[in-house]
Amino acid sequence: MLKSKDLLGIRELDIPEIELILDQTAKLEEVSTRAVKKLPALRGKIVANLFYTPSTRTRISFERACKALSADLINIGQLPSALGETLTDTALTLQAMGVDIIVVRHHLAGAPVQLARNIEASVINAGDGAHEHPTQALVDAYTIRRTLGRIEGLKVALLGDIRHASAAKSDLYCLVKLGAQVAVGAPSTLIPEGLSEFGCQVFHTVEEAVDAADVIITTRVSLDYGNDKLLPSLREYSRFYSLNTERLALAKPDVMILHSGAINRGVEITATVAERARPHLQRQIAAGVTLRMAVLYMLAMGKGVA
Amino acid sequence: MAEKNRDLIRTGVVADRDRLEELLDDLVERVAREYAGEPDLAVVGVRAGGERLAHLLADRLAGLKGSPVPLGFVDITLYRDDIHRLGYLPEVGATEIDFPLDDVVVLLADDVLYTGRTVRAAIDELIDFGRPKAIRLVVVAERPGRELPLQPDYVGLHVTPAPGELVLVRLDDPEPGVFLYRR
Known part of the structure; x- marks a missing residue:
């Protein structure tokens, strides 16, 4: 109850x-x-x-x-x-x-x-x-547990807009509570201050965050941010932070990719990687x-x- | 189940371990002989009390037919008519029916038939999976007190407890048997 x-x-x-x-x-x-x-x-x-x-x-x-x-x-x-x-x-x-x-x-x-x-x-x-x-984080936790059999001890990378996305925060709290090692990878403007106090590692490169990851959760980066001061441009974000094939290769070979919210292809995740993640995303939505x-x-x- | 059956005091033994095994054997044999010739057949146990009987029926039928008989289980929690007045959260168990039910004779197995409300819920759930040719109800024990117009097709034991007494069939506990309890 x-x-x-x-x-x-x-x-x-x-x-x-x-x-x-x-x-x-x-x-x-x-x-x-x-x-x-x-x-x-x-x-x-x-x-x-x-x-x-x-x-x-x-x-x-x-x-x-x-x-x-x-x-x-x-x-x-x-x-x-x-x-x-x-x-x-x-x-x-x-x-x-x-x-x-x-x-x-x-x-x-x-x-x-x-x-x-x-x-x-x-x-x-x-x-x-x-x-x-909270329900999105529970869905992600469920999808991970259902597919990989456990959460405790898994390395999970959280990418994208951690500052504004409610799901990213709930994912972080939930996965840390359940014993995952969570690594956040985003530019400092998209990470809230003091986040490491919640039991995660904070990196400012995607490469460090996804290193040997079992799971990568990408969060939508709003198309508006290119117009304010949070990001120099979406193109620059895409170049340095987008989850592409090269960065994905740093994670475990059978890494599971989840995404919260509508996908901006070419921003937080490339079209190729999004296509590869499709079966996981379908399972996430059904769950x-x-x-x-x-x-x-x-x-x-x-x-x-x- | 744990919340429902706590603080019970045993007031009598209707069937001990040996008697229970005997009546289960008889019941299973009787039903299996009658349905072994039925080509489209499935056995479904009501969780949790009907699981053991369902296994026994499916095994015996498979032995007689020489081929496996589909075996499934229904958890009726989400079909209960008293779900909003229980006073606690009944945890949902898994329903497992991974075979078609359309035009199949279903042997529905449960431990005790009392008010009939569990069987009503189980039938409603089965029908959400398809349209069986027929559903036959097989129970280990039957007692008076029906609140719905439902009767069993095959019964192991008829029990008439005193007012206020419960009939419980224990199949897998350290001490199997059919027992009377009072709250």
Whole structure:
């Protein structure tokens, strides 16, 4: 059982909770192979997707997971903030309409935490600014464990925009908790200060970070950064930091490559390497639905329990 | 299971180890003889209580037919009708049915038939995998107290416990047998 009614971040979870989520995901994996890919467990439960910043993969993944468990899903299309309504007012409105679980993505770090304090419904953080994106990290951990059989002792390189990507932070917390050796490789402008305090190694070259890696997780680098002062240019980033065939050769021969978010080919990862990673990425996306099913189930069942 | 069956006090023995083995042998033999000629056959055990019986049935049928019989398991957790009122999180177990169920006779195996709610859930789950030609219910023990209109096709033992008593079949514990318990 999860201790909290909400899933706000990996840092709030202890190791047994993380392992329980991964184990329950494993049990649900066969559902996607059935003729009828639907379970009745969350019949009568209502889930709302409240996405203040765009996301295709995460939003659809939650939608698939809800539908596979027979929950009713409300996708909030037009954002209430456009009408000047606060996040909490919106959530209270949803709660009054009987919503049991709110999946929220927001540009401000801490918005889901604030929301969770003010409503009884469960809140799942689907990415809050640069802060956390716990389900994505759990998906990555699950995909690694499923493919390589373990996480403890593995060398994992995190590349790309570590500063802004919520998933990269959650990946880091999650993999360190589960005993992986995490090495971050990115320009200093894309690494938050003090990151090494979280138990990872910080490098400013990709070559050092991917050396002998079992797993490489690349994070999307926004195409906008070339226009501000974070990067001299996208071309320069690509030249020095893109995961290309030469840099990939420094990792273990059967290295597993995962990616969070939409791929910018030729920026954080070359088209050739992205193609090579395709089977892993497909597995990561499929696991995303199953893992979110496990999380929705566990949160929905936890409710109403003393 | 652990949370459901804690603090139970044993109040009687319906069948000891030897009697249980005997009645399992009889039950398996009876069912296997009847279905050995069925060309499209599968055995499915309800987790966790029906697993041992399912294995025994599949093994005996394979022996009689001279070829393996598909064997699967259903975990009914996500199909329970009381899932929202349990007061704890029932952990999901793995359902394993890696063969087609369309137009197959399914022998559904469980330990005790009581209210019938577990069997209802198991049937609903099976039907999500396909449309079996028929589903036959085989149970080690049957007791009164049905809450749904379901009856077994093959029974090892009929038990009539006193009000408030539970019937538990222990198959793999250090002490196998059919026992009565009280909370």
